[in-house]
Amino acid sequence: MTETGEGIAARLSGQLGGFTLDVAFTAPSQGVTALFGPSGCGKTTILRCIAGLQRLAGRLTVGTEVWQDERRFLPAHRRGAAYVFQEASLFPHLDVRGNLDFGRRRLPASRQPTARLDELVVLLGLEPLLPRRPQALSGGERQRVSLARALLAEPRLLLLDEPLSALDQDAKDEILSYLERLHAQLRIPAILVTHDRTEVERLADRVVVLRAGHVVGSGAIAEVLADPVLPFAARQGAASVLRATVVGHEAADGLAVLDLAGHRILLASPELPVGAALRLRVRSADVSLTLAPSQDTTILNVIPATIGRILPAGLAELDVALRLADGQHLAGRITRRSARLLALTEGQPVHAQMKGVSLSGAVEGM
Numbered sequence: 001m002t003e004t005g006e007g008i009a010a011r012l013s014g015q016l017g018g019f020t021l022d023v024a025f026t027a028p029s030q031g032v033t034a035l036f037g038p039s040g041c042g043k044t045t046i047l048r049c050i051a052g053l054q055r056l057a058g059r060l061t062v063g064t065e066v067w068q069d070e071r072r073f074l075p076a077h078r079r080g081a082a083y084v085f086q087e088a089s090l091f092p093h094l095d096v097r098g099n100l101d102f103g104r105r106r107l108p109a110s111r112q113p114t115a116r117l118d119e120l121v122v123l124l125g126l127e128p129l130l131p132r133r134p135q136a137l138s139g140g141e142r143q144r145v146s147l148a149r150a151l152l153a154e155p156r157l158l159l160l161d162e163p164l165s166a167l168d169q170d171a172k173d174e175i176l177s178y179l180e181r182l183h184a185q186l187r188i189p190a191i192l193v194t195h196d197r198t199e200v201e202r203l204a205d206r207v208v209v210l211r212a213g214h215v216v217g218s219g220a221i222a223e224v225l226a227d228p229v230l231p232f233a234a235r236q237g238a239a240s241v242l243r244a245t246v247v248g249h250e251a252a253d254g255l256a257v258l259d260l261a262g263h264r265i266l267l268a269s270p271e272l273p274v275g276a277a278l279r280l281r282v283r284s285a286d287v288s289l290t291l292a293p294s295q296d297t298t299i300l301n302v303i304p305a306t307i308g309r310i311l312p313a314g315l316a317e318l319d320v321a322l323r324l325a326d327g328q329h330l331a332g333r334i335t336r337r338s339a340r341l342l343a344l345t346e347g348q349p350v351h352a353q354m355k356g357v358s359l360s361g362a363v364e365g366m
């Protein structure tokens with residue numbers, strides 16, 4: 001798959017009926033940037049403007065190319081952006097193999113696809129589907145084929161407009177794990193429109209949070225999830241995303257040994273190769289605090305941290321934003337009572353006990 005130079009910079013503004021859109025954001029040249037916000041906040045409009053399907057005033061650059069400015073408006077077919085919609089739009093008269101070939105045939109002869117068909121077939125689990133017609137596929141299977149077809153056209157940019165929203169929960173979970181695998185292989189930027197926090201937690205590297213046509217926050221996934229002002233940290237089921245590296249194994253116990261912020265933690269996932277960079281997900285409710293690391297605990301993973309902000313989370317609980325030694329963010333949900341008993345204050349060094357740590361998102365070096 002190709003690698004672009006720099007990232008994407010977008011500034012768009014305009015009036016759609018009674019709705020005002022006025023946004024500016026950037027996205028890196030690799031990885032998934034989520035446009036997150038409630039229904040009607042302008043996500044699809046932004047995506048359509050990036051694809052060149054709609055025109056508002058502004059400026060849009062992708063790598064070194066200017067796709068739109070005061071004078072220019074590059075037409076959609078010259079932008080090289082692949083668009084995957086909520087509902088897969090496959091050709092009903094072609095089987096899956098035919099649909100995938102169609103994606104490839106649209107390439108000019110000078111540009112041979114580097115996103116190899118066989119690679120995508122494996123990554124997205126398409127082998128058994130190749131002889132089938134779209135009518136004989138489930139919604140999730142159709143979306144996997146759509147993704148492969150989009151990538152075979154060797155786009156400069158992948159635009160995903162709520163690709164999971166038409167699927168039931170089981171199909172969502174299934175395709176999320178495929179997307180997580182794909183994520184690590186993707187060498188182009190992807191912009192994911194979603195209003196689903198779990199999708200953001202599992203797939204995004206950066207998040208642009210939108211409300212009523214405006215950007216209310218943006219940044220790297222870990223920062224956005226931990227930011228108490230944004231709509232992630234405070235919700236029930238909130239989670240943090242951390243990066244760690246596999247440094248060894250404790251095979252007898254079926255555990256991988258990871259380095260997280262200079263400390264050793266353990267993950268119940270013995271197959272991981274040493275050196276692999278992992279994305280971990282830790283639910284806030286699974287993080288508790290202790291002033292000194294306890295020996296008498298069933299919790300395997302205890303890591304030093306500093307308390308950042310402490311904010312109310314309902315009547316009985318508090319959200320605690322923690323910083324690890326390397327600057328990574330970890331959020332914990334504790335009771336007001338515990339905070340009072342331990343006299344927790346902002347700036348205080350503590351130990352964070354992580355009851356559950358799960359593997360999530362991009363996995364590199366595997």
Ligand SMILES: Nc1ncnc2c1ncn2[C@@H]1O[C@H](COP(=O)(O)OP(=O)(O)OP(=O)(O)O)[C@@H](O)[C@H]1O
Pocket residue numbers: 016017018019037038039040041042043044045046195
């Ligand atoms: N052509 C149009 N004329 C008038 N209003 C429009 C037009 N297109 C979009 N809008 C309005 O602009 C706002 C943003 O729409 P948009 O589809 O971008 O939101 P969204 O965040 O993608 O929502 P959803 O998640 O429901 O798809 C909405 O209030 C919509 O009604």
